[in-house]
Amino acid sequence: MSRSQAQTSARASRQWLAAQSREVRGWLSLAIAAGVIGGLATLAQLGLMAWLISAVVVHDTALVMLWPYAVALAGAVIVRGLAQWLQETSGMEAGLRVKADVRAQVLDQLAALGPVHLAERHSAGSTAQLVDQVEALEGYIARYVPQATLAVVLPLIFLGVAFSLDWLAASFFLIAAPLIPLFMALIGMGAQRLNEQQFQAMTRLAGHFLDRVRGLTTLQMFGRTRQATEEVTAVADDYRRRNMKTLRVAFLSSAVLEFFASVSIAVIAIYIGFGLLGYIQFGPADQLTLFSGLFLLFMAPDFFQPLRLLAQHYHDRASALGAAEGLRTLLSQTPPQGPRMESLDSELDDTLPLRARLTDVSVAHAGRGRVLGPLDLDIADGEVVALVGPSGTGKSTLLQVLAGFVDAEAGEVALRTETRVAWLDQRPFLMQGTLAENLRLVAPDANDDRLREALSAAQLGDLLSALPEGLDTSLGERGLGLSGGQASRLALARVFLSDAPLVLLDEPTASLDPDSEQRVIEGLTQLAAQGRTLVIATHHPAVMGMADRVLRLEAGQLHAHEVPASSEALS
Amino acid sequence: MKEPTNMKGSTSMKGATIKALGPWLRLMGERRARLMFGALLMLATLLFAIGLLTLSGWFITATALTGMTLAAGGAATIDVFTPGSGIRFFAVGRTAARYAERLYNHDTVLRLLADIRGRTFAGLSRLSGRELARYRAGEWLNRLTADIDALDNLYLRLLAPPLVGLLAVLVVSGILALAMPALGGVLLAIMLPLWVIVTLGMAVAGRGPSARRVETLERLRVRALEHLQGLAELRTFGVLGAHRARVEREQRTLLDDQRRLGRRTALGNALVTLTVQGAAVAILCLALLAFAAGKLSAPVASMLPLAVLALNEGLAMLPGAFVQLGATRTAAARLNAEAAPASDEGEGSLADEAEGSLASAESPSITFEAVTLRYPGMGTTPALEDVNLHVAAGERLTVLGPSGSGKSSLAQLVVRAFDPDTGSVQLAGKDLCSLASQALRSRLAYLTQHTELFHASLRDNLHLGLPVDHDLEEAAVESALWQALWIVDLDDWARELPHGLETWVGEAGRQLSGGQARRVALARVILRDAPLVLLDEPLAGLDAATAAMVAERLDTWLDGRTVLMFAHRRDALPRCDRALVL
Structure with a gap:
């Protein structure tokens, strides 16, 4: 990415974040108001403390005579505590609301983009985006945004008071103050770029670790666990090096601030001391009293405190910008349009009504070139079509085009109006939860009897009757406890429960034993008998045997129809 | 997986905290x-x-x-x-x-x-x-x-x-x-x-x-x-x-x-x-x-x-x-x-005090003697019960049976992912439990039923298969790699990839089709060049033509090795000497 591109994208990320914080304006305003009240209470507290010292030490007033001041002092401390509580809780509320809102946007977008776009990313990475990157926004909204205003308003109020006490001392604050945002901006720019890199490194780190743990059995078999352990440590160490680069810069901004705060306190203390001694003959120094001197000194740390807090929250900003970059990119992707819905009425009355029509369709994948087409295909209503051909020739892609997961690069894909689609692939989706919950996903209102019917139609009746807890049996993620064949048939049961007229199946019988395969085919035959249209990508002769039409795909091209290979299936 | 302990008792909190954080x-x-x-x-x-x-x-x-x-x-x-x-x-x-x-x-x-x-x-x-x-x-x-x-x-x-x-x-x-x-x-x-x-x-x-x-x-x-x-x-x-x-x-x-x-x-x-x-x-x-x-x-x-x-x-x-x-x-x-943090790295899974090794590079025989295996949480029904089986050195045995009949369990026992509950498994006449798992695993190549590719380049995925301490030169590695790809009929495909062997293979091989991923896993096993080969459903998910070609090339490569194959159907497997139906 060139420098100007990087700047443009950083600006877009900032704008995106600003738009998110506008949604919670009310809470942020409350946080800022509370912060200002807290600042004023602090000012009152410090002034009263200086006043008490001065009254007792210089004017020899007895402390008991000053009790109203002491009461006011206690009041100021209490207001300060309450205001701090209010500022934190309102800021937090704003942060929580933004997170909920952005997560909803991301879910919407993921739903629109569909599974094929996701397959190009590591699903752990996408999960991290939905979970962690959104979490990264909270600190920015809750703490950084209110503090960014307070860091301007509060020092100005303090400065005003300081000016009324001694303009020369106040100008020591002033000399340091404008330098601070300048330094922070310079440092912030570098830190942000580094932070983005760090974010990528973090995603890679998480992905790498997860991947190697997932494959531990394989690593053990190949005797590579030691090597992998070293690799894990090395990747984590690389993460540390990248991180330290960011931090060296990020901490510099707080160090600059720290330096100015410390030096200002020192300069003011020395100026006031010399002024009080009468060593300074110019300016307002001869007006200094113990009260004004102490008040100025007390004020000095609190003058810088809002800025120091801002610097502390600066990494919240950097993380949020890093996250915003990723989230914005995701949210700005154009989702596939999916097939067009048309009446697909045939001009000639004697042909079957069509369910789907592909006209001159071709599909290309980034990095793999054209994977499908150009091809024409009409699928009649109620037809069973088997797609065969060597692996990697576009069978899955054709199904994905029909499902609307991928858009055709050229040509036109049309489904008959109101065609709902059911999908079944080699990795059946199993949710953590009971068997019934997994089925009811598709048909929330189905009663237990319908679920049982669907299970037996999918040839899972035996399993169900063998389960002591029946439909309430829990399933682990990826169907822990279910064999591959059983998981496929569970997914098939879902198809039975849905009333989708078009069913797309990607190798539904891969890695099943002949017995399971036969059961799945019986299930599919039942589906076809219900009048549904089935498009099945397969290698298995038995599946081809049940098809009305077998189409051969080679290098993305459809080839002449073959006779159903039922004779082969018997061999 | 253990549920975290319930934290209702407040007195035990401090103790529990110290206990939990102690190792760290x-x-x-x-x-x-x-x-x-x-x-x-x-x-x-x-x-x-x-x-x-x-x-x-x-x-x-x-x-x-x-x-x-x-x-x-x-x-x-x-x-x-x-x-x-x-x-x-x-x-x-x-x-x-x-x-x-x-x-x-x-x-x-x-x-x-x-x-x-x-x-x-x-x-x-x-x-x-x-x-x-x-x-x-x-x-x-x-x-x-x-x-x-x-x-x-x-x-x-x-x-x-x-x-x-x-x-x-x-x-x-x-x-x-x-x-x-x-x-x-x-x-x-x-x-x-x-x-x-x-x-x-x-x-x-x-x-x-x-x-x-x-x-x-x-x-x-x-x-x-x-x-x-x-x-x-x-x-x-x-x-x-x-x-x-x-x-x-x-x-x-x-x-x-x-x-x-x-x-x-x-x-x-x-x-x-x-x-x-x-x-x-x-x-x-x-x-x-x-x-x-x-x-x-x-x-x-x-x-x-x-x-x-x-x-x-x-x-x-x-x-x-x-x-x-x-x-x-x-x-x-x-x-x-x-x-829990391990104090030093160890290889393998089971308690591994055994020092025994296999002497020669010759193909070993395999013997199952009255083997019974139970999986935890699967009730009283054993996965394998009183299995007796002998595979001679250099012999090829195919075990057929539907899923759930214990095929994979046999393989798991040979690679010592599990030890039998009773009975023993012997390799070249030595009880597996007496062999160091390092020594055992360097001698065998195992294609698991579940294809497991890593999120890394194609080359890195294949390299995993190479013998751990191989002293091959770069050119030799390269030619072994392409030879393995040829056997699984992926050499032309790999050459035509825009990034060749550096192509990144997605999570669990998702950028590859199921059949391609399977064949990459098979190539990885071939690279190990081990005298004992276990293949669990080696050609699952391949179309008939590819499966036939790979079977033929695999057949030549398997010559002279002791081979155990597991499948649920007989067709499209390399030639075997004997088949056993579970």
């Missing part, structure tokens, strides 16, 4: 010097800040009084240079100490993070096949990452700051006590309870929601992962919304707990402000009374409250850190249950 504290103990130095830097920063404010307060009051005396025509002297240079020293020292402290300590934390990851992985790599199979679910993997992350801030948030805060309280109380013992006592009486409240008190206040937060965040991850992995089915069925409601339910629980924690943190922070500022006011009043009574000088009386004010910095971060202690503890306890 010991791991950190290996960097003891670093940790101590980091804490010292923290303390130095705080003391510089206290010194700067206190000395400045003293200086201003002293000069004011001297000034007044001079103005009134009296005689007074004051040394302005020593306090002046002291103030400058503290000012510069504070900046330098702060920068050094933050950089040094974050470096430490990231080193600890690498330690923790490395050790956890080493711990996990010692798990047996049984346990890994139990753990394979994605839920566990994600939780593992989150748990490790939760431990990263143990030192910087929970160990060093309370210690430094306590030391600062003691130091300031000491300064006050030097001026007037009673003041030191008063400050201790106020600040020690505050310290207890913002550490232990906040930990108690936050333990419920913070422990739950970890669990909810993890459930949110699981639901999010489900949502993404099931997107195809969920979307086509038009039920994304129904599953999304589950995702959002987890999120709501998470946000509610975060809100609870946030409120309690805010309360703790407000308490720190109230107490520290209140203590400063109290000390001010007491010091002024003491001044009026002639027990304290004016400069000292006005400097003492400043020292108290500076304590705020040392205590302000504690409530936010300790309210989350429950989360860290839960994470640590779970990691302990699964992957």
Whole structure:
């Protein structure tokens, strides 16, 4: 990415974040108001403390005579505590609301983009985006945004008071103050770029670790666990090096601030001391009293405190910008349009009504070139079509085009109006939860009897009757406890429960034993008998045997129809 | 997987916390010097800040009084240079100490993070096949990452700051006590309870929601992962919304707990402000009374409250850190249950005291003698019962049977992912249990039923298969690699890839079709060039033409090796000498 591109994208990320914080304006305003009240209470507290010292030490007033001041002092401390509580809780509320809102946007977008776009990313990475990157926004909204205003308003109020006490001392604050945002901006720019890199490194780190743990059995078999352990440590160490680069810069901004705060306190203390001694003959120094001197000194740390807090929250900003970059990119992707819905009425009355029509369709994948087409295909209503051909020739892609997961690069894909689609692939989706919950996903209102019917139609009746807890049996993620064949048939049961007229199946019988395969085919035959249209990508002769039409795909091209290979299936 | 222990009993909390964090504290103990130095830097920063404010307060009051005396025509002297240079020293020292402290300590934390990851992985790599199979679910993997992350801030948030805060309280109380013992006592009486409240008190206040937060965040991850992995089915069925409601339910629980924690943190922070500022006011009043009574000088009386004010910095971060202690503890306890830090790396899974090795590179024979195997949690039905089987050296045996008939279990026994409950498995006449697993595994190549490719380049995935200590030259490796790809009929395909062997293979090989991924896994097994070969469904998912070609080429390669093949049908397998139906 060139420098100007990087700047443009950083600006877009900032704008995106600003738009998110506008949604919670009310809470942020409350946080800022509370912060200002807290600042004023602090000012009152410090002034009263200086006043008490001065009254007792210089004017020899007895402390008991000053009790109203002491009461006011206690009041100021209490207001300060309450205001701090209010500022934190309102800021937090704003942060929580933004997170909920952005997560909803991301879910919407993921739903629109569909599974094929996701397959190009590591699903752990996408999960991290939905979970962690959104979490990264909270600190920015809750703490950084209110503090960014307070860091301007509060020092100005303090400065005003300081000016009324001694303009020369106040100008020591002033000399340091404008330098601070300048330094922070310079440092912030570098830190942000580094932070983005760090974010990528973090995603890679998480992905790498997860991947190697997932494959531990394989690593053990190949005797590579030691090597992998070293690799894990090395990747984590690389993460540390990248991180330290960011931090060296990020901490510099707080160090600059720290330096100015410390030096200002020192300069003011020395100026006031010399002024009080009468060593300074110019300016307002001869007006200094113990009260004004102490008040100025007390004020000095609190003058810088809002800025120091801002610097502390600066990494919240950097993380949020890093996250915003990723989230914005995701949210700005154009989702596939999916097939067009048309009446697909045939001009000639004697042909079957069509369910789907592909006209001159071709599909290309980034990095793999054209994977499908150009091809024409009409699928009649109620037809069973088997797609065969060597692996990697576009069978899955054709199904994905029909499902609307991928858009055709050229040509036109049309489904008959109101065609709902059911999908079944080699990795059946199993949710953590009971068997019934997994089925009811598709048909929330189905009663237990319908679920049982669907299970037996999918040839899972035996399993169900063998389960002591029946439909309430829990399933682990990826169907822990279910064999591959059983998981496929569970997914098939879902198809039975849905009333989708078009069913797309990607190798539904891969890695099943002949017995399971036969059961799945019986299930599919039942589906076809219900009048549904089935498009099945397969290698298995038995599946081809049940098809009305077998189409051969080679290098993305459809080839002449073959006779159903039922004779082969018997061999 | 163990559920985290219920945290209703409050008395056991401390013990449980120490028990959970113990192994990790010991791991950190290996960097003891670093940790101590980091804490010292923290303390130095705080003391510089206290010194700067206190000395400045003293200086201003002293000069004011001297000034007044001079103005009134009296005689007074004051040394302005020593306090002046002291103030400058503290000012510069504070900046330098702060920068050094933050950089040094974050470096430490990231080193600890690498330690923790490395050790956890080493711990996990010692798990047996049984346990890994139990753990394979994605839920566990994600939780593992989150748990490790939760431990990263143990030192910087929970160990060093309370210690430094306590030391600062003691130091300031000491300064006050030097001026007037009673003041030191008063400050201790106020600040020690505050310290207890913002550490232990906040930990108690936050333990419920913070422990739950970890669990909810993890459930949110699981639901999010489900949502993404099931997107195809969920979307086509038009039920994304129904599953999304589950995702959002987890999120709501998470946000509610975060809100609870946030409120309690805010309360703790407000308490720190109230107490520290209140203590400063109290000390001010007491010091002024003491001044009026002639027990304290004016400069000292006005400097003492400043020292108290500076304590705020040392205590302000504690409530936010300790309210989350429950989360860290839960994470640590779970990691302990699964992957306690291993003290040194080990290879393989089972307890491995055996030293035996296989002498020659010749193909070994395999014998199963009265083998019975039971899986945990599968009731009383054994996976294998009284199996007797002999495969001669160089013989090829195919085991046929439907899924669930125990084919894979036979393979798992040969590679010692499991040991039999009764009976024995022998290789070249030696009981497997007497062989070092390293020696065993270097002699065999096993294609598992489940294709497992890594998120890495095609080349890296294939390289895994090479013998661990091979001394092949680069060119030899390269030709072995292409030879293996030729056998599985992927050589032309790989040559035509835009990035060739450097092509990145997606998660679990998703960028490849199922059949391609299977063949890459097969090529990896071929590269091992082992005398004993186990192939579980070697040609599953391949179309008939490819399967026939691969079978033929594989047939030649298998010559002279002892081979066990497992399949549910006979067709399209390389030639075998004998078939057995389970």
